[in-house]
Amino acid sequence: MTTTTSATSSTSTANTTTTSKPASASTTAASSTSAATTQLLNSLNAGSGVDTASLVTSLVAAQFDAKTTQLTKQADTLTAQISGIATLKNALSTFSNALDTLTKNGTLVSQPVSGNNAVFTAAATGTGAASLSANLSVTQLASAQVAVSKKAFPNSTASVGTGQLTLTFGQAAYSADGKSVDGFTAGSAAPITIDITDGSLTKIAAAINAKKAGVTASVVTDADGSAYLSLKSATGKDQAFTLSSTSTTGDLSALNVGPGAGNSTITSGAQNAKMTLDGVAVERGSNTVSDLIDGVRLQLTGVSSGPVSLTSTVPADALKSAVTDFVDTYNQVLAMVDEQLDSTDGPLKNDQAVRSLKDSLQALTRRALSPSTTDGSPSTLAGIGVRTTKTGTLEVDDASLTRALKDYPERIQAMFASTTDGTGISAALKSVSLNAGSTLYGLGASNIRYLQQQKDLATQQDRLADQKTDATTRMTQQFSSMNSKVAAYKSTQTFLTNQIAAWNKSDN
Numbered sequence: 001m002t003t004t005t006s007a008t009s010s011t012s013t014a015n016t017t018t019t020s021k022p023a024s025a026s027t028t029a030a031s032s033t034s035a036a037t038t039q040l041l042n043s044l045n046a047g048s049g050v051d052t053a054s055l056v057t058s059l060v061a062a063q064f065d066a067k068t069t070q071l072t073k074q075a076d077t078l079t080a081q082i083s084g085i086a087t088l089k090n091a092l093s094t095f096s097n098a099l100d101t102l103t104k105n106g107t108l109v110s111q112p113v114s115g116n117n118a119v120f121t122a123a124a125t126g127t128g129a130a131s132l133s134a135n136l137s138v139t140q141l142a143s144a145q146v147a148v149s150k151k152a153f154p155n156s157t158a159s160v161g162t163g164q165l166t167l168t169f170g171q172a173a174y175s176a177d178g179k180s181v182d183g184f185t186a187g188s189a190a191p192i193t194i195d196i197t198d199g200s201l202t203k204i205a206a207a208i209n210a211k212k213a214g215v216t217a218s219v220v221t222d223a224d225g226s227a228y229l230s231l232k233s234a235t236g237k238d239q240a241f242t243l244s245s246t247s248t249t250g251d252l253s254a255l256n257v258g259p260g261a262g263n264s265t266i267t268s269g270a271q272n273a274k275m276t277l278d279g280v281a282v283e284r285g286s287n288t289v290s291d292l293i294d295g296v297r298l299q300l301t302g303v304s305s306g307p308v309s310l311t312s313t314v315p316a317d318a319l320k321s322a323v324t325d326f327v328d329t330y331n332q333v334l335a336m337v338d339e340q341l342d343s344t345d346g347p348l349k350n351d352q353a354v355r356s357l358k359d360s361l362q363a364l365t366r367r368a369l370s371p372s373t374t375d376g377s378p379s380t381l382a383g384i385g386v387r388t389t390k391t392g393t394l395e396v397d398d399a400s401l402t403r404a405l406k407d408y409p410e411r412i413q414a415m416f417a418s419t420t421d422g423t424g425i426s427a428a429l430k431s432v433s434l435n436a437g438s439t440l441y442g443l444g445a446s447n448i449r450y451l452q453q454q455k456d457l458a459t460q461q462d463r464l465a466d467q468k469t470d471a472t473t474r475m476t477q478q479f480s481s482m483n484s485k486v487a488a489y490k491s492t493q494t495f496l497t498n499q500i501a502a503w504n505k506s507d508n
Contacts, residue, residue: 056475064468071461078454080347084340085447088354089437091333096426096433099326103418103426107318110413112296115309121299122310125290131410132312134293137276137304142235142287145172145270147243147257152226156219157200161250165194165204165243167213169233172240174269181259181266184242199250201227215241229255233270236285240270273300276307314409322416323401326425327386327394334361334393353436353446360432362392369425370414377408381425384412 102108112122112132119138153160168191173183192213196204205217208231220228233239242258257264272283277292284292287300293310337358340348348354365381365388378384385400405412417424422431436442 056472056479059475060468060471063471064464067464068468071457071464074457075454075461077347078450078457081351081450082447082454084347084354085443085450088336088340088357089443089447091336092357092433092436095329095333096429098329099429100418100426102322102325103416103424108315108322108413108416109295110312110314110409112293113311113313115311116304118302119304119308120301123297123299125295125297132293132296132310134278134310135307136278136298136310137307138273138300139276139303140271140274141300141303142273142285143268143271144235145233145240145266146268147231147241147264147266148220149229149255150263150265151254152222152228153201154227155225156202156221156227158227159199159250160201160204160254161247161252162196162199163248163250163252164246165196165208165252165255166245167192167194167208167211167215168242168244169214169238170240170242171237172242172270174266178269179266181240181242181257181261184240184259187238196252199252201229204252204255205229214239231257232268234285235270235273235287237270237272238285275300314405314413316405316409319405319409319412319416320401323381323384323386323412324396327396330361330364331393334358337361338392348446351446353442356441357432357436357443360435362388364425364428364432365394367428368423369428370411370423377411378404379411379415381415384408384415 106124109124110132111124114120114122120136168184168186169189170184170186172181172185174180175182192211194207194211194213196207198204198207201219205219208215208217214234216232218230218232220230222228231241231243233241242261243256243264244258245252245256247253253261254263257266272285273287273289275282275284275289275292282292289298289300290296292298296310337354340346340351340354341358343349365386367381368379369381370379373379382388384404385397387395387397389395414423415425419427421427437444439445439448
């Protein structure tokens with residue numbers, strides 16, 4: 001009886017512990033309670049002996065696994081779709097940017113060639129200068145006016161004076177020896193005044209430079225340590241200048257430049273470059289000339305004794321390489337698109353924006369990339385030997401491309417030129433990339449849609465997780481209650497069995 005009573009008491013304690021868990025406990029807490037209760041009851045030969053933790057897990061899984069699997073599959077699909085969109089956008093952007101860089105670096109346009117680099121050098125700009133053939137002679141280089149003060153100041157910080165300097169630009173007539181200004185005609189620009197509050201030579205130079213008026217001032221020190229003020233303008237005959245002064249202290253007139261100013265020496269006069277292009281005399285204010293021949297920048301370096309040839313060479317190898325590289329990269333991008341559109345397992349097989357992108361890419365070979373002409377010259381990639389295969393990829397007909405480069409080099413250069421009018425392959429691909437990235441109808445719109453679906457799906461998954469937790473808690477409580485009742489029945493059974501055994505023993 002003592003043992004029985006002890007068992008009953010212990011069982012009651014166990015039951016009290018089991019039923020004291022709150023109904024709102026988490027799934028982990030509920031599972032731990034169920035496992036502890038089952039273990040305790042089994043150790044006392046009480047309870048149902050059922051592994052409630054495993055049973056609850058199995059029942060919850062049976063109830064929710066189908067929905068969980070469905071949501072997980074949808075989540076994986078959306079992840080693949082979002083990743084696919086990002087891959088295509090990145091590939092297309094990289095392709096477009098690389099082509100844009102290639103067309104801008106100048107290697108695909110005809111390169112001008114100077115017959116004498118000691119007279120001028122030539123470089124291509126924009127679309128280059130195809131089939132260039134000209135003669136250029138240079139009779140005078142452009143130069144800047146340089147004036148140096150005659151007075152030797154003791155050092156660079158020597159005081160000159162304070163007051164105001166006035167700088168005026170125009171055209172000058174120089175003395176026969178070129179060392180002084182004999183006449184001056186002011187230009188239309190208003191004179192520039194410069195206030196001098198610190199009269200040291202270096203501070204005066206700094207004040208002039210701070211105006212950024214077109215004259216550069218510097219202090220030059222000779223071998224004896226004496227300092228002079230040097231003033232230099234930009235090149236061109238209209239950049240001649242005078243410098244007048246009004247002194248408050250000292251004598252700023254020591255720096256004056258112009259007719260009658262005997263305190264400065266002209267070491268270089270302002271003049272234009274003079275040239276003759278195919279018999280036509282022209283002048284420019286700079287030795288760098290970009291507006292004389294379309295697509296050519298000239299750098300004048302010396303005076304010629306006669307005409308110098310200016311021709312051009314077509315970069316046939318570079319153009320052929322550009323066409324081949326374009327085709328190779330195009331095929332790589334198209335392969336990525338086809339992978340996403342694969343009818344069996346392509347993540348984006350039902351995405352209309354991706355299908356539109358493929359259509360736009362395939363239309364590039366038929367798109368006019370240069371202005372149409374009536375001479376039969378090609379204006380499309382297909383016209384220069386870029387063919388579409390049966391599988392949709394591109395290939396280069398080398399013979400056709402070589403023939404096009406020989407007969408119509410200007411047209412191919414125009415296709416691969418950097419333009420601002422929307423023509424050319426770079427502009428065409430940039431347009432495709434821009435449309436594909438649209439958030440209204442392109443890949444951008446698809447990405448927004450998939451991200452929203454992913455967000456909605458996450459909400460469903462969170463809701464399902466809460467439902468699983470609630471079901472686990474509820475079932476755990478139910479089986480714990482069952483265990484308590486079974487334990488009570490077993491305790492009563494044990495008591496009655498022991499009592500009957502005692503009665504039988506007393507009868508004997």
